Each structure stands twice: as C-alpha cells, then as structure tokens.
Amino acid sequence: MFCCGLYGFLTRRNMIAMLVSLELMLNAVDMNFVIFNRFLFPGAMEGMMFTLFAIGIAAAETALAIAIIINIFRSVHNIDVRELNQMKF
Amino acid sequence: MSVTIPILILAIPLFMFIFLGLCGKKMSHLLAGTLGTLGMGTVLVLAYYTAFNYFFSGQACFINEAGERLQHVIFNTTWLQFTDSLVIKLGFLLDPISAMMLVVITTISFMVHLYSLGYMRDHHGVFEKGFQRFYAFLSLFSFSMLGLVVATNIFQMYIFWELVGASSYLLIGFYYTKPSAVSASKKAFIVTRFADLGFLIGILTLSYYTGTFNFTDLTSVPVEGLADTFRVDLSTPETVLAGISSGAAPIFMGASVLTWALVLIFVGGMGKSAMLPLHIWLPDAMEGPTPVSALIHAATMVVAGVYLVARLFPLYLMENSALVIVTVVGAITAFYAAVVACTQVDIKRVLAFSTISQIAFMMVSLGVARPEYHEGLGYMASMFHLFTHAMFKALLFLGAGALIHAIGSNDYTEMHGLRKYMPITHWTFLIGCLAIAGIIPFSGFFSKDEILSAAGNYSVWVYIWMSLVAFMTAFYMFRLYYLIFWWKEHTVREGHHAPHDQPWTMSVPLIILAAITCVAGFIPFGNLVSWNGEPYDFMAHFDWSIATVSLIVAVAAILLATVMYRKENKLPAKMKNAMPALWRWAFHRFYWDELYMFITHKIIFGCVCRPLAWFDRHIIDGTMDSFAIVTNKASNAIKPLQSGQVQMYVWLYLIGALLLGGITILCLI
C-alpha cells in the first residue's frame, strides 16, 4: 500500500490524486505502527496513540491541503503540479 | 662666520618662490619680475660676500697655516634621523668649489632674472602669460641649486638634486600648452629620475659601508694605499659592520662595492650632466624659454654631475676603475656631441650639444686627474672650465635668446646676415664663440688648455682625442656664428620689422657676461680651487707647447669654418652629399631618441606595462572574479532542483532514502 501510494505520488499530476496517494502512504505507515504495536509490544499503547494522532493530523492536513488546492484552482484553474512552479527559487 | 648670511642665501630664493607662487597672480607682472630680480640681486651680493670672505679673509676656519683651504661647515641641522649615525642634515658647507659655485650660480641667475624682464614679453612690451609663475620657478630653481652646492652631506645633495630636477621640469614645461614642451619636460624628468635611481642606490651602498652621509667624513678617508680595500670611516667605530669584519672587502659581480657605489653615483651625475647615453633629454629641454636654457641647461644644473664627482673626488681617487669609466664616458660623449652639433639647424640645439660636449670635457678632466700628475691638475682644470664655461655658455645662450626674440624662430636658416642689425648681440656672441673655441685672451683658452694638458699627462691618446673634439668645437661654433651673422644678407620679410637690438635689460647681461668672459681666464684659479685645498700655481706648470698646439687647432678650425660658411657657397652642400650616411646619422643624433622611444614605448609600455595590466585585469582579477563566477554557476546549477515540482522533491527524497536504506542493508549484511 505504501509503495502504491509512493507510485501514485510520483506519477500522478492531479494534485488531488497526489493527495490520495499521500493518504495511502499515511495509512500504510499507520498500519505498520499498529501492527508492530500489536505483535511486538502487546499491552503497550504507543503505536495506537501514535496512529491516533497521525489520523488527527492527517485529517487536518488534508483539510488544509484541499483548501489550498481549491484556492489554487480558483486562481489558475488548474491543479496540475507540473505547471504550478511559479514559486520556485 | 655668522650663520645669518648663509641662511639668507638659501632663504631669500625660497621665500621669493613661495611669495611669488602664492601671491604672484595678484600683483602686476612688472612688480613680480622686479621683486624676483631684486631678491636674486640680494642673494648675489650675499654670495659674493661669502665667497670673497672664504677665499680672501684668511680666517682660521677657512685656511690653515700651510695655506690649505679647509672645508667649513657653517651650520648643520638634523632634518631626518634614520639611525644613530645615518642622519640627513641640512647645512651649509663652504669649501673652494662650493664658494666658486655660489658665485657662478648667483651671477648667472641674476643675469637671467634681469634678462628675462626683457625677454619674456613681446615686441609691444606685453608680458607673457604666467610671467609671475616664471619668476617663482626661477627662484625655486636658484634655491635648489644653491642648496645643492652647499650640501654638507650626500643626502642633502640628493634632496636638492631632486628639487633641481623638479624645477627644471617646471621650467622646461613653462609653455605648457605646447605639446612638445610638455613631452620634453616629461622626458627630462624621467631620464634624470632614472639616473637618480642609480644615484640613490649608490648613496645607499656607500652609506651602508661608511655609516655616514657627511661629505667631510666621506672624503677625509686617507688616500694612500687603497687599491682594492674599502676603508671605512674609522671615526665612527660602529660603522665597521659585519661585512667589513668578515675580512675581505665585499665583492659584488666582480667589482668591489666601492666601485659599484661610485659608478652608480656617477650614473646620477651622468643623468643630470647629460652624458651619453642619458643625454637625450638635454636637446629637447631647449623647448623651455631661452633664459631657462641659459640658466639651467647650460650653466648650472647640467654641471651638477661634474660637481658631484668633484665633491666625492677623494673617494673616486680610491677606485681607479671608476675614474676610468668617468674618462671613457666623458670622452665618447664629447666626441659624439661635437659631431652632432656640426649638423644641427636649430641654434639652441647646436648650443645644447656643445654644452654636452663641454661638460664631457670637464668629466674627462676629472677622470684624468691624479694627484701624481701635476698635483691633480685635472681637477682644478675641470672646475676652472666649469666656471668659464658657465659664463660664456650663458652668454651664448642669452645671445641666442636675443636672436630668437628678434626673429621669432630657432632656425638659423631664417637668420643669416644679422651682424648689421644687431651689433651688440653680434659682438658678444663672437666673444662667446672665440672663448669656446679657445682663442687666447678669452677665458675658454685657459681652462681648455689646462684640460688638454691634464689629459696629455694622463695619456697621449686621450689628449689627441680631446684635441680633435676641440677642433670640432671651434668648427661648429663658427659655423653657427657665420650662418647667423654672415652667409648672406638678411631679407626682411614683408609685414615684419627689421630685426633690431634688444632692450637694455637684455643687453646689459650680455655685455657683463662678455666682459667676464674676456677677463676670467686671468683669474689665478689654481690658487683658489684645487683638489686638496693646497694652492696650485698653474702658471708654473703652464705648458706652452700644448697651448700652442691647441691654439693652432682652434685657428685651423675657425679658418675652415670661415672658408665654408663666410659667404653663401656650395661647399657645405657638397660636403653633406659626400658622406650622406654620416650626415644623416649625425643630423638625427645617431637615432638615440628613436632607440629610446623604441625601448620605452615598445618594450616597457608594450611588452611590460600592457601585458601586466592585461594580466592584472584578466588573470588576477579573472581569478578573483572566477571565484564569484564559480559560486554563481554552482548555485545556478543547483537552483533548478528547487523547481517547484513537488514530485521532483519526492523523487530526490526517495532516492536519498533508498540510498540510505541500501547502505544500511549492505552494512547489515
């Protein structure tokens, strides 16, 4: 799943698709945390807590990212990342 | 002797310079000129007083019981202290030659000041632009020259030597709107500066070994038995430095350090005295106003080199090879200048080359002087010739100035047959010519005769060579004389006044100088000036055979000139066509100027300066800039990485992560 997300992030040009890929990657990482928590340290809750926070932050991040995307879309009518490079340097 | 008068001798000209330089513009031309002349007149009186006091008062500080004249330092104040022993002092040294020079300089300078009052205005009596400046510079020059001759130490001499050079620069370039004058002044300064470099290094070497700059210390070294070791001044023990204690006298490139030092100092003298090959500035220096030429470039400054050698003569005696060099340089220069003088058309240039030739005479005379021959006759002869030459050459120059003033040109082809129009000039000029040719009652005869006699004592070949030069001297001077005053009748061009004699301010100096020229030969010069201060009666040594021979030589030369140039004829043209190559080379002064032009412009400027400047701008600066360029390029090269393409960043991140992961794995395996 992480690799899929990576692939998507690297190849897609639509910003929302990239965001989707990003979510995939996040999820993969979350899952990792949880699984390791479960298998290696049963009884501890660090992994879970971490995931919990990660989900929270992911939600925040997505919301913000989408806000930005919408804003960009409004101003340039395009969400193709290749063409959004005016803020370089 | 009181200090006041010597100080005044130096201070009045300096004050006049500052005063005229700062306030000159505010006063009228005539006032400035009169002030300058009066100032110089005062100095003249004071200098005469000082000199007569020195020679004839018989005070114990000037002359001892044995009748030897002594060096007397009147005052000496510290100006700059380098080390305990090396101190530049400014002072006033009286000895026979400085007293003699005081007389010469003040006389000529006063004549020139007076003469310029008439010369520096046009026929309607309107003063030239910058007249006040001219007098300021003249005063500066007089100050520097007086300071030079009374120097108590070699560094004071160097200081005034430089000042003399600078005032000469200013005076040659007086007509600063004329490009030729500007370049002539530049040339004069740079050539003499180059020579001064030698002088400076010579001074440094000499002072390092002797630990003193003082003439009195330098020349008081015992003279006997100094074939090859360089004695240091034993009066200051700490000057016996490590080099001396190491045993043998230090040898540098095959010659002793003393030789080097003396030759280098002589190079300085060569520059100022326009010896070959550093003579090229003097003919060009004739671009200056003619009184300046008379004062600086004939009578006073150019003999500074001779004076320098004479001043250090006891040191030169210690080193035979240095004196031989002086002789050889002098002899070659004398001959060269005489040949060139035979072909020039500009009357001032003829006089300039004749000056070079005559100064070379003095140099030869110093070079051949040895205590064992007639008790150093050459030294006395040289100084005597310096004295007489200053007078008659100033006379000739001022006469030439009168001609130029009347005609408005330097070229004798526009003169011809002026004897009827300008009688005073004619007669005084003739006296000058007779004197320089060496005809009997005139001063030049005596001094030149003694030089030849000294040369004859030293070596027959030098004698014959110098007699040849004397022959040519008489020839070209009378060539000049005839071409100006005879040759053919003067034609007054339309719209011009007929040339006429000059106002009294110009005539009086001519007449005075002519009078001095007539009688100066009878001054018992040997009693006053000799190499070691002992009086020397030259009449006792007078060699009538040499005198007769030189007289015959001179008369023959004059006769030849009379035949060729008395009346307009074809003989000179024939001679010229008979040996065209020689004539052309001589006319172009043997292409020395071109050679120097080539060296300075092509070699120094073209092959050193320009490449260096290019090197600086492109290599050195290029390297520095290339640091900046490389930094810039590097940042430009990595700038695209910040492309704004998020995916590119991720790629880079991924690659990095993969690499790290890969490395970790490899390490773990």
Add this chain to the structure above:
Amino acid sequence: MFENILIYFVVIPLLMLAGLGLCRNIRQIRAVAVVGSLALIGLSVWLLVDYLALRAAGETAPMLYTGSWMWFRPLNIHLAVGVDGISIAMLLLSSVIVFAGSFASWKIPQPKEFFLWLILLSTGVFGFFISIDMFTMFMFYEVALIPMYLLIGVWGSGNKNYSAMKLTLMLMGGSAFLMLGLIGIYYHSAPAGEQLTWNLLEIVDNASIPHGWQSFLFPMTFVGFGVLGAMFPFHTWSPDGHASAPTAVSMLHAGVLMKLGGYGCFRVAIYTMPQAAHELAWIFLILTGISVVYGAFCACVKTDLKYINAYSSVSHCGLVLFAILMLNETAMTGAIMQMLSHGLMTALFFALIGMIYGRTHTREITQMGGMMQIMPYLSVCYVIAGMASLGLPGLSGFVAEMTIFVGSFQAGMQDYLAGAGSLRLVFTIIACCSIVITAVYILRVVGKLLFGRVYDEHHLKLTDAEWWERLSTVTLIVCVAGIGCFPNFFNNLINFTFTPEIFSVLGIK
C-alpha cells in the same frame, strides 16, 4: 570609562551620528559633520601634545592611556584601549581625512544617509586605531568595512554594484582569514592553564604562541590584513572599488582604510608572532615587492584617473607592507611615515579627481586636456599631489620612501653579508625602481590631463574650485608639506615605539 580620553574617539562619531539623526536640512548636516570632524582633529592634536609631554616626562610604557573594560566575560573580551606613537599618527591622519572628506562631499545627494554611513565608517576606523584588544579591533574593523558597501553601492558611479560587491566580498574573505588567525592567537594567548586573553600587550608579554602555530597563524593574519592593504594578488578590489566610490569614500578608503591593513599587519601579525614573521617574511616580501612595481607598471597604461590612482595606491601600500616585513627599525618607521604620507596624498588625489570628475563628467585622460588653463587651482593642486607621490623632497612622499629605502637596504645588506641570501637586497633595489615608474605614470597623467591643449571646447566653460573644495585640498596639502618639511618630528613620534625593548620583544637584532 569616560575619564579615558581615547574613548572619545568613538564617542564623538557616535554623538555625530545621533546629531545627524536630528538634522533636518543640509545646512545642519554639514554643520554636524564639520564640527564633529574639527572636534576629532582637536582631540587628536591634544592627544599628540599630551602624549609627547608624557614621553618627555619619561614615560616608557609601550602604550599610554591604557584602559580596559570587560564586555563579554565568557570569552574574556574587553574594550581595551591604548595608544603609542603609531596609533596617534594614524588617529591624526584619520581625523584630517575625515575633515577633508566632509568638505569634499559638500554637495552629495541624500546627505543625511551618506554622512550617517560615512561617520559610522569613521567610528570603525577610530575604534580600530585605539583598540588593543584583538576582538574589539576586529569588531571595529568590520564596522568600518560594511558601510563601504552601501556607500559605494548607493552613491557610487559607473559599475557600482559590481564594485561594491567585489570590494565587500574580497575584504570579507580577508577577514575570514583574519578571524581564523585571531581566534588561533586567542587560544594560544597564554601559557597552558592560565586565563586566555585578547589583549595584545598581554599576548606579547606572554609570548606563548607555539612556534608551529605561529607559522600557521602568521600567514592567516597577514593575508587577512594584507587584503585590505592591497597586497598582490589580493588587490583587485581596489581599482574597481576606488573607481566606483564617491569622492569622500575614495579618500577615506584609500587614505585611512587601507592603512588599517598595514597597521594591523604590524600590530597583530608581526607584533605577536615575531619568529614566524622572521621566517616567513620572504614569501610576503616577494608578494609585496611585486605589488610595488606591478602596481606602478599597471598604472602606466591605465587611462581612467581613478584606476591610475588605485594602482598607484597598490604600489605605495605595497611599499608599506614591504617595509614592515623588513623587520628593521628604520624601515618600519618608514612604513608608518609612508602610511601617513600615502594616506594624505592619495586622499588629495581622490579629492581632486572627484572635483575634476564632478565638472567634466569623465575620468578618461584621453578625453581631457589643458585643464591648467581651465581650472588652474585644481591643476596646481594636482601637480603638487603628483609631486608628492613621485617623491619630491619637501613633500611627504620623499621622506617616507627614503626612510624605507635606507632601512630596507640596511636590512638587505645585513642579510647579504651574513650569508642569509640576497632576497631582501634584490627586492629593495626592485622597490627602488618604483620611483622611476611612479615618475612615468604621474608625469604621463599630468602631461595629458593638465598640460597641452584643451581637448574639449565645452570644458572651457567649467569653473575652478569652490571655497569648500579649496579648504579640503589646502588642509591636505598643508599636511603633506608639513610632513615633508619637518619629518623628524614625526620620525621621533613614531620612532619611540621602536625602542630597544620592543625590538627585543620582537626577537630581532
């Protein structure tokens, strides 16, 4: 703290800065600048008199008016001040040039900002000369450098951005070396286990820098200061920088700031690390010896007045460093005299060039001529400056150069006779040659620019100097002639610094 007279050299400029902040029009600004710089001149003259009186009274400490106030304890940094004859000479020079510079920039655009930066710069300069704490010295050094960027970049002419950037970057590069050197010195400033110090006097007393370290730190410090002293091959900022800088900045930079280099080389590099100075001098002798003739040769073919002078500064400042490296009392005295002399005459040169440029709007000598007929006053001043530069007796250049040559020649001969090689001797003679080359380029300029025919008809309408320009140039000329005519006064002032004790500290002789 405020009972020490030296502090006022920094306080007055700071007060001037405050005063400028309150100014409302150009009249007030000028008043502040003139009053302030007059106060500085007065202060330095008073200091000179007092110093001489103290010395005459038998004071033999190497530095007088010392004072030290801690301002950063962890690194033991003090605000330590103290002066000897050399510093006083430099302070005098700086105050005179600041004074002349204020008059030379009488009609500068945006005067308030300009003078703010200019005075900040001079704060740095004065601070540098009074400090004996290396860190404080370095700090003031940087304070003096930075305003240069703005002064050139904003008020300059020509390719000013490039020049300002180049100058600042190269000098900053130099100070990077310098900082490395200074920190290195600091960490060896005291024997192991004792309190480290930045104070130069204490460092010299401790003499605890190990030999190996010296041979690393000496080049660092020397190059660091040498960049500012326009040592070949680090001189290239100077022509561009001077060419673009406004008049007063050129004056101050060439006149004072370049002296910081020479002063620093002497005060820090040679003073604290004499052994290394003795051993490694040959490298820098070659470099500075090259600077001397190289700068002069380059000046011979340049056609821009400021470039000519900048190269001539390279040549003359090269002579300063050259003489310092001779490690000979006379030569070092000469070096200080040369600093004074070069400071004054080069400031005069730049002032005149600025005034001529302000009228003709060109600095190409090929496009000017016959200035003597148009602006006689400025031309005469130019001739005087030129004569000073080529070493005419009676003006300062001669005295300084002769002192250097005599000293260097002695050092060279001593080396040669002691069998220690002829490098010093040969380079002394090479350096002597510069007097001829200097004459060539000076006379070339004088001949082309001032004499001859008027090149451009429009120039005939130009006016001669205004009163403030006259004041500025006269001040400098009087100083130049003063040093030239009475050199022994300055010689004695400087010379006392080189008492035998100091030389025994230097480990020479």
Add this chain to the structure above:
Amino acid sequence: MESVGSIILYVVVAVSIVVFSVLAVTTRKILRAATYLLFTLFATAVVYFMLDFEFLGAVQIAVYAGGIVVLFVFAILLTSHPGDNSSRLTSKRRLLGLVGALAMLVVTGWTLLSRCALYASKPAMENPDMKQIGQTLMGTGDGQYLLPFEAISVLLLACIIGGVVVARKR
C-alpha cells in the same frame, strides 16, 4: 495458530488493501480514485479491528472514511469537470515511478522480512478499553499524552482557521 476464519479474513482484507491501493493510484478517473481510497481505508479499519484495536478502527472509519474522503469528494467535484480524465501517463514516467516504488518495496520488504521474522501467533492482549485510552490520552505522567493531545488540538484549530482563511473568497 489462529482460526482459519481469521486467516481467510486477513487474506481477503490484505488482498483488497493491495488491490484497491493499486486501483486508487492507477485509475484515471479521480472520483474513482477517491472511492478506491475509501475501500482501502475501510479495509485498513478491518485490520485494526482484527488486531483488537476497536477504538482505532472506529476512529479510522469515522475520521478517514467519513471525513477525509468526503472532503476529497467535495474537492474533486469543485475542481474537476465530470468526465474529465487525467491524461495518460507517459510510459517513461510510469516506469520510473514503478522502479522507484518497487525499489522501496524491496528495501522495506527486505528489512521487514530480515529483521522482524513474522510472529506465528498474536500475543494475547487485553483490548484497551475506553477508560484506559481516555486516561492515556489525558494523563500527564510517563507514557501519557496530554501535551501532544493539546498540541493536536491547537493544530486542528489552526487548521480550521487556516482552511477558512485560505479557502475564503477574496
């Protein structure tokens, strides 16, 4: 060894995660990608449930599946026109991406396999109850997370404000 049912469930869930992820990144219609993402998220939630983290599973469904995907859908609807397919990817780009992803897979997979040999069985674990979670989240002691919690809340607040500011019509 666990029950066959759970193994089957795990396989189904795992396969669906992989398949839906692949689909999510390869489909050319953006809305479908969002849908596939939704399925992936659900499957992830199932994994959490299987691992006895019910709370986490619930949060996953609520926040991710419920909140984020809805956001996505809104964003997609706002920014793209229906039927607007993204252009075909060039094969080179795709290949590069694939290589990168596979390389990552190899590295991570290898690390996982070599380092953490799969545990045959799940260790027994008490299902963390709500009280415990609440205390961990709100406690200030060791291993308790009040500070991060507060930080998150501030972050969320900032995020809300930021989102409003950014997305606000000028």
